Amino acid sequence: MSNYGFRKFLNRLFFVLCAACIVIAVIPLLSIIWEVIVRGAPQLSLNFLAATNSGGGIGPAIQGTLILIGLTSLIGVPVGILSGVYLSEFGNNQYAQTMRSINDILTEFPSIVVGITAYGVIVIAIIGSYSAVAGAIALSFILIPIVARTTEESLKLVPNSVREASLALGAHKWRTTLSVVLPSAKSGLVTGTLLAVARIAGETAPLIMTILGNRYFFQGLNQPMAALPLEIWRDSLQPQASLQAQGWGAALILILIVLSLNILVRLASKGRMRK
């Protein structure tokens, strides 16, 4: 058993190494949160939140991001959920299988490519200008496949007996789906949708060639618009320290939006599991 000491040593070594991996992965997360708070918090003021860039604020960017979130959800969530309903409730055929595969592949599309797509269709062909709606379309293209997939997954978790019980009462399939199956999967749907919205709220790349950015507050769906991620990006590349600081302030707002959505979802689903 001469090698036993060595085996025991390896056992301990890899325990320490694996634990170290966790630490190494968590350090960036904590550092990011720390730096964003420390550098961003001093920026916060009513003026910073409400004024335009020339007034030393990021009001248009906050407004733009909220408009984007709203508009994208308006387009993407219904389409995503209905697609998911089809895949889950009627998804036992070749057509559905194909759509499911395409959907899976879409979720992995590079977001910048989606930006080019929206640029080609909306900015060039339809509106003829960088515009808020182009950004919302681009983000919807990202949102739809994610919502469709999470919808399908949460609907599949609804036991078949629930469907059968409703059908046995004489309810039609569409009724069963809308008033029995969807409500039973409600918490899963809400969770999945909120997470998907959190994800698109921070998307930057597809906004570059769609909404472009704007120094002013919202000027119409067919006009360029500001957004927090673009604000952070542009500020970070400025030489002036005051603009860089503005970028950190914007980052704090963005991360508050995204992380609070995530934590909210986590708490909500935890409560559900306890029940």
Added chain:
Amino acid sequence: MQSHRWKTLNHPTSSKFFGTKIKVTGDFLFKNLVAIVAASALVILFITAYVLSTGSAPVVERFGSGFFFGTAWNPVEGREIFGAFPYVLGTLVTSGIALFIGVPLSLGIAIFLVEMAPKALRVPVGYLVELLAAVPSVIYGLWGLFVFRFWLLNYVEIPISTYFGWIPIFSGTPFGLDLFTAGCILAIMIIPTVASISKEVISAVPNSIREGAYSIGATKWEVIRHWVLSYGRSGIFGAVILGLGRAVGETMAVAMLIGNATGPAAMPTSLFKPGQTMASLIANGFLEATSKLEVSAYVGVGLILLLLSLMINVGAHFLVTRIFKVKGGIVE
């Protein structure tokens, strides 16, 4: 006919109304409505394919395969030439660094969380790792630009450059905005993807295998190394490929940290040198394009990026479904 009889049994009144008929069409309408909506995936795919192929047509017609293999990038009118090769290589190099650093870390995390961590730690720590995925790319870029790159510069790049600068891939004077930094930020960003899938794969390894291994006197690490990882290797390979797909398409953080080189200067000859990936090139340059041909060049790079990403993800897709079939066979 049958359904009609059945209905009257349950709802004696319903047959009196013509509502019965509408209800039947209701089902028909509903099914077809959601089926049409489900085609949105196909529509998005089709639009993307159309925009990218027509958009890149001018540059491909003008330069042919030279667009893929060329290294020059000159938008000056009359002397235009566009070649995507440095950015293809830059994408491969940064993704390679990301896998090289990110995969072992992710595996360590997955192993620790499934096999080693005390029960009370598992959920909260797993959640922290998942939160890494929630941080927007642009914030990784911001943090990388003002914080992380100085860590790398002072504690990794300068020491390596001092002692191993004679090796070509470490040559040059590092200043923190280079392929290496971009690769490292990608490594962090792919951790949640690779770790969470690996975690699932490792959890799916049947306990009977672990017990068999323990019963012949294996240590915990040996059980993991020779049995758990070996049983889950194809699933873990799928996780790595998905991580690669993520790294290839990641844009903002890379665009902010890679140094924004163009043309032959962007050829990845040294890790400590500014470079460019396909995604970062588009993000950094698209709005600067002045001519139709130049826009077409960016769209063309987008097309190459999409094809690469499709190849990787379709590959992973088939791999993962095939793995699950094979695994099913083993378990049964």
Added chain:
Amino acid sequence: MIDKSFGDPNLKMQSINLSAWFGSKQVLKDINLNVKANAVTAIIGPSGCGKSTFIRCLNRMHELVPTAKMSGEVLLDNENIYDKAVDPVMVRRRVGMVFQKPNPFPTMSIYDNVAAGLKLIGAKKGKNLDEIVKRSLEHATLWEEVKDDLKKPGTSISGGQQQRLCIARAIALQPEVILMDEPCSALDPIATAKIERLVVELKRDYTVVIVTHNMQQASRVSDYTAFLYLGSLVEFGATRDIFENPKNPLTEKYITGEFG
């Protein structure tokens, strides 16, 4: 009674006041049991009586379940295997185990399944290892059936063969004790008969403890039988005495099939 048997060369293992829990649920209560060397000891009892937990305490497999706890002592050659200085890995090398469902390693060949334990302790490929693998498979009466398929996966053979492969895997390490946890419960009658013959063979070289819910099997293969009920040891003695002349009415009820 324990003191008297202390130092008895025929005594291989002993459990002393052995109790075990899963979470807050106690599954074993103060079990005192002696396992004789080179004999087959059968543990019988209705399902859920703790027999599997008991033998899993004999090679410290019990503690691998996250919520599992135990108290008391288990002696192997008069040495407490739960002593702080004792490493569970070494215990498991000396006390091998065969499981309820055959669990050959699916990623390894038949050969590697048998050689895996030896490779862990540094055995190199070669004639020596080939010889041990062959002998172990012969001992498990599997050699003739698989000698041409050694490179095939361990899961490619039938269930009964897989279980004998698992026995060969345990034998290859030359353990002192072999624990069997209902080794035939997943097998057909013919495969069961083969394993039973093998168990009787094995006691020449090893000490065997076998858990079974099948009383005929216990009476066919074992020299000693312990009857466990609701986590307590009801009766323990020579198999013949237990089956022909049970002292405890509960034992009698069980072996006559009144409950179980």
